[in-house]
Amino acid sequence: MIDIVILNRNLRLHDNAALFYGSLRSNYIVIYLYDENYWEANGKSTRQLKFSNDCIEELDNSLQDIGSEINIFEGSFNDLKKWIEANFIDYFIHMNHCTDISYFRKGFEKFKKDFGSKLRVYDDFGLQLTNFDRDAWSKNWNRIMHADLLKSPMINKNANEINLIKFNDYKNKTKGKFVELPNIQKGGSSEAKELLESFLKNRCDGYRTKMSSPSLSEDSCSRLSPHFTYGSISIRQVYQRLNELLPFSDHKVDLYSFKKRLYWHCHFVQKLHTEPELEFHSMHRMCDKLRTEYDDEMIDKWIKGETGFPFLDACMKFLNANGWINFRMRAMIMSFASYNMWQPWQKTSPLLAKLFTDYEPGVHISQVQMQSGVTGINLPRIYSVSKQSMDQDPNAEWTKKLLPQLDNFDPKLIHNAELNGSYIPQIVNLKTSAKFARDQIWGIRKSIEFKNEARKVYLKHGSRRKRYSNTS
CATH class of the missing domain: 1.10.579.10 (DNA Cyclobutane Dipyrimidine Photolyase, subunit A, domain 3)
Known part of the structure; x- marks a missing residue:
C-alpha cells in the first residue's frame, strides 16, 4: 500500500498530522494541488499565492532531506481523483482539514465522499469538525493546544518516479505572476520561527497598545497571520512556545493579550466551518x-x-x-x-x-x-x-x-x-x-x-x- 499525502494550506514539516501519519509506513508520496481556478475565486489573489509558494519551496527542500519531495498536481479535486484512480490500486489518502472558500469546500467535500474509507482528514486549528458543541468548544480547543506536538515525517523509502511536475518547474511557471509584488511578506517555516522568537522575546514590548497604530504595529505585531493561514507554523507550536517563555518574560501583559488572540483566531474559523453560508x-x-x-x-x-x-x-x-x-x-x-x-x-x-x-x-x-x-x-x-x-x-x-x-x-x-x-x-x-x-x-x-x-x-x-x- 502507498500513502498519498495531499497538501493545501498546512505547509510545514513539523506538527503536520497528514504528513506525520502518512509517512509511518515510509512508503508515501506528497502532492500539492494547484488549481488555478481556486486562486481566482472569492477573495483569492496572487499575493497569497506568492506567500504560499515560499512555504512550499521550503517544505520541498526539507522533504528532500528525508527522501521525499513535493509533486505538483495541476487541476481540480475531481481531476486529482481521476489521476489517483488511474495510477494506483492499493492506496490510502491523508489530508489536513481546511476551512476555506466555497469553491474549495465543494471540491473537497465531493473528494472526501468519493474516496470514503480510503481517505482520512485530520483536525486543524482546534476546530470541532463533527459533533459540534459550542458550550464545550473552549475546553476542546485547550485540550488540543496542550497535546504533544507531532514529530517530523519518517524517512521515505519509496523511490518510484511520479509523473507529475516538481516544485522548481512549477515555480518557474508561476513566478511571472509576482513581478509587481516586491513588498509582500516572505513565507516559510524558518521565517515563521524567526518572527515568533523575535516577537516573544523583544518585539512584543508594548504590543497591547502599539498594535492599534498603523506605523508601530508593523514591527510590534507578531506578523504571524499569513503563516497561520498557510500553515508554515501551527497555532499549537506558537501556543506552546509562548507558554514556555511566558513565566520568564518582562512583557507578560502584552503576551497574555497575544495569547487570547490565538483563541479568537480559531473561534472565528469555527464559525465559517459550522455555517459555510456565512x-x-x-x-x-x-x-x-x-x-x-x-x-x-x-x-x-x-x-x-x-x-x-x-x-x-x-x-x-x-x-x-x-x-x-x-x-x-x-x-x-x-x-x-x-x-x-x-x-x-x-x-x-x-x-x-x-x-x-x-x-x-x-x-x-x-x-x-x-x-x-x-x-x-x-x-x-x-x-x-x-x-x-x-x-x-x-x-x-x-x-x-x-x-x-x-x-x-x-x-x-x-x-x-x-x-x-x-x-x-x-x-x-x-x-x-x-x-x-x-x-x-x-x-x-x-x-x-x-x-x-x-x-x-x-x-x-x-x-x-x-x-x-x-x-x-
Missing part, C-alpha cells in the same frame, strides 16, 4: 435586507484609496503595496465601506480579501460582518476616520509618507479632511452618512423578531470562553 449571507439573516444596492464606482475609489479622506486613503495605499495592515485599520476600512458608503459587505469583502496576504476566510468574513453590523450578537461600531487619524497618527507623519502631496498641510486639516480643493473630493459626508447608518442599523435591531433570531445566532456562534477562563 461566506455569502449575514450571520443574522434579517441584515441581508439592509443594503440591497451597490455603487461600483464608489467601491472602486474605496479599494484604490481615493475616498478623499487622507488617513483612510493612506491605509488603503499601504495595504495595496504591502499586503498587510493592522487590525484596527482593517476594522476602520470595513466600517467606512459598510456604514459611511452603505455598500453591501458581500461586494466589498472579496475585494478587500484579495489585498490581504494573510486572507483566512473564517477570520476575514467574521470580522467583515462584525464591522458591518450584521452578526446580530455584536454591538454596531462605526469607526470615525477623523478620530482614528488623530489618535493613531497625531502628527500625520505616516499619512504624509503615503501621500507626499500633503506634506505641507497642517495635521489638523489632514485629520478632518479640510484641504480646500487641494486633495481629491470626498465620496461621502462623514456625519450625515454615519447618522443614516446608525438609524438604519438600530432601527432593525429593535424588533422582537430580530432579537429572537439574534438569540439563535448566539447559541450557534457566541463564545462561551469566560466559563473556562481558568483552563487557558
